[in-house]
Amino acid sequence: MFRLLKGFGITLNYFRKRKVTIQYPEEKVAMPERFRGIHRFFPDKCIVCDLCVKVCPTDVITLTGKKSEENPKKKIIDTYNIDFQGCILCDFCTEVCPTDAIVMTARFENLSSYNRSTHFKDMEWLTNNHAYGYYEESEAGPEAGSRGEVK
Amino acid sequence: MSINTEEMILNMGPQHPSTHGVFRLKLHVNGETITKAEPVMGYLHRGSEKLAEGFIYTQFIPYTDRLDYMNAMTNNYIYCAGVEKLLDWEIPERAEYLRIITMELNRIASHQLWWGTYLLDIGALSPFLYALRDRETVLDRLNEISGARMTFNYMRIGGVKWDAPDGWIEKVKESVKVLRENIAEYDELVTGNEIFQARTMNVGTLTKEQVINWGLSGPIARGSGVDIDIRKTEPYSIYDRFDFEVPVETKGDAYARYKVRIAELHQSLNIIEQACEQIPAEGDIIHKKGARIMMIKPPAAEAYTRAEASKGEIGVYVVSNGKTKPYRVKLRRPSFVNVSILQDMLVGESIQNVVAIFGSLDVVLGEVDA
Numbered sequence: 256m257f258r259l260l261k262g263f264g265i266t267l268n269y270f271r272k273r274k275v276t277i278q279y280p281e282e283k284v285a286m287p288e289r290f291r292g293i294h295r296f297f298p299d300k301c302i303v304c305d306l307c308v309k310v311c312p313t314d315v316i317t318l319t320g321k322k323s324e325e326n327p328k329k330k331i332i333d334t335y336n337i338d339f340q341g342c343i344l345c346d347f348c349t350e351v352c353p354t355d356a357i358v359m360t361a362r363f364e365n366l367s368s369y370n371r372s373t374h375f376k377d378m379e380w381l382t383n384n385h386a387y388g389y390y391e392e393s394e395a396g397p398e399a400g401s402r403g404e405v406k
Numbered sequence: 407m408s409i410n411t412e413e414m415i416l417n418m419g420p421q422h423p424s425t426h427g428v429f430r431l432k433l434h435v436n437g438e439t440i441t442k443a444e445p446v447m448g449y450l451h452r453g454s455e456k457l458a459e460g461f462i463y464t465q466f467i468p469y470t471d472r473l474d475y476m477n478a479m480t481n482n483y484i485y486c487a488g489v490e491k492l493l494d495w496e497i498p499e500r501a502e503y504l505r506i507i508t509m510e511l512n513r514i515a516s517h518q519l520w521w522g523t524y525l526l527d528i529g530a531l532s533p534f535l536y537a538l539r540d541r542e543t544v545l546d547r548l549n550e551i552s553g554a555r556m557t558f559n560y561m562r563i564g565g566v567k568w569d570a571p572d573g574w575i576e577k578v579k580e581s582v583k584v585l586r587e588n589i590a591e592y593d594e595l596v597t598g599n600e601i602f603q604a605r606t607m608n609v610g611t612l613t614k615e616q617v618i619n620w621g622l623s624g625p626i627a628r629g630s631g632v633d634i635d636i637r638k639t640e641p642y643s644i645y646d647r648f649d650f651e652v653p654v655e656t657k658g659d660a661y662a663r664y665k666v667r668i669a670e671l672h673q674s675l676n677i678i679e680q681a682c683e684q685i686p687a688e689g690d691i692i693h694k695k696g697a698r699i700m701m702i703k704p705p706a707a708e709a710y711t712r713a714e715a716s717k718g719e720i721g722v723y724v725v726s727n728g729k730t731k732p733y734r735v736k737l738r739r740p741s742f743v744n745v746s747i748l749q750d751m752l753v754g755e756s757i758q759n760v761v762a763i764f765g766s767l768d769v770v771l772g773e774v775d776a
């Protein structure tokens with residue numbers, strides 16, 4: 256019985272200690288710099304080398320390139336899509352990218368939706384995902400924040 | 407007066423909260439006594455071993471995270487160590503230390519979560535909150551170094567992915583201090599508690615013979631007096647440089663396993679502390695050829711490596727045929743082996759004790775089904 260009361264003593268002590276809970280979603284935890292969140296893409300940096308497609312273990316990246324108009328020897332990116340249904344946020348695409356055209360942001364939320372097809376994010380969405388720190392509604396990409404159509 | 411009873415089949419699971427996953431136990435019960443138990447597994451089967459055959463060597467690392475997701479660092483490590491053995495690479499000092507620190511931190515997180523959920527299973531809610539609060543300290547450190555809280559994908563073949571960020575080692579030292587205090591609190595809160603002792607002492611007793619015959623490992627084996635810890639008996643990485651003890655209890659019941667795990671928490675903290683002292687201030691973190699992850703091509707050979715995960719002995723058998731993809735990867739998952747003992751140890755126990763026994767084994771279903 257004594258030990259039982261001793262346990263209660265510890266619990267009581269906590270009344271005068273600091274709170275550890277965070278009132279999510281009003282308050283958010285700051286994720287560290289390296290946090291592997293949802294990608295951001297920089298089309299100008301991409302050299303269409305296809306390495307990210309090759310290294311992706313789940314084959315969710317698709318891209319196409321086209322010839323640059325100014326310099327016919329150079330290729331520029333035409334379409335770039337990530338299907339977040341399958342992405343495991345493993346970071347290999349960022350790791351192999353020679354120019355850091357695809358990077359991961361600290362954003363970890365607002366990717367869920369009611370519709371599978373809305374998980375397919377195109378270049379425009381990925382480029383507009385400028386959420387290194389915290390994601391604000393006003394910065395949202397074309398589909399972010401919308402609920403998607405329930406079919 | 408005697409009551410006629412009939413044998414009945416009771417299905418526990420697949421969606422039973424105490425399994426923390428999807429696992430089914432088919433219990434044959436006579437009254438309240440179990441006469442036969444059959445573990446049914448495979449609900450979470452993802453074919454990890456087969457998947458490995460389609461990947462280049464590095465691509466499989468994030469999948470090892472998803473085996474025992476409570477202790478992903480050791481899984482990462484053991485797969486990388488297997489491939490490194492084929493390649494015969496020397497791992498840079500600093501990388502070895504970073505590996506040890508992260509692995510031990512992860513072992514702490516794993517045991518803490520077990521501590522919380524086990525007590526939750528047997529009816530105490532508040533320890534769970536303590537455990538998750540303290541586990542957060544560990545996960546923050548791991549998040550800072552690897553960029554993820556559970557699926558770290560931090561080790562690479564030949565080293566680690568990232569060097570420690572500025573001041574990380576100092577932060578780990580601080581955390582060790584905080585954790586020491588918090589873990590001491592666990593003892594006060596639970597270990598001596600009479601209700602807890604009544605619930606776990608002499609429950610689910612495993613003899614030394616049973617442990618050896620069923621090939622059990624980890625805290626379960628050590629709780630039954632089998633003194634085996636691969637970190638000591640067959641030191642991998644640089645574990646031979648640290649001074650730590652292997653806690654062993656002889657009684658073999660759920661309480662003994664509990665005590666082993668709590669003692670291991672303290673030992674892990676000791677190892678982290680020593681590693682933080684010894685770690686070289688700078689140096690390479692990956693073998694010079696390891697950074698080019700698309701080019702890793704071990705010679706045709708096969709290798710088996712093993713390590714001590716928080717659940718027991720984890721082993722990886724890699725067969726290479728000289729190409730960029732492994733020919734075969736076989737994973738020895740400790741939880742899979744450990745869970746098989748249920749069919750033996752549950753016979754004769756009463757239904758009330760099933761959860762207390764199952765919880766004390768600390769199996770993770772992601773690892774059972776791979």
Ligand code: SF4
Nearest residue numbers: 311342343345346348
């Ligand atoms: S994070 Fe991994 S799974 Fe996701 S797109 Fe990049 S390589 Fe593919």
Ligand code: SF4
Nearest residue numbers: 301302304305307352
């Ligand atoms: S690896 Fe980088 S540069 Fe190459 S195609 Fe992918 S995003 Fe573009």
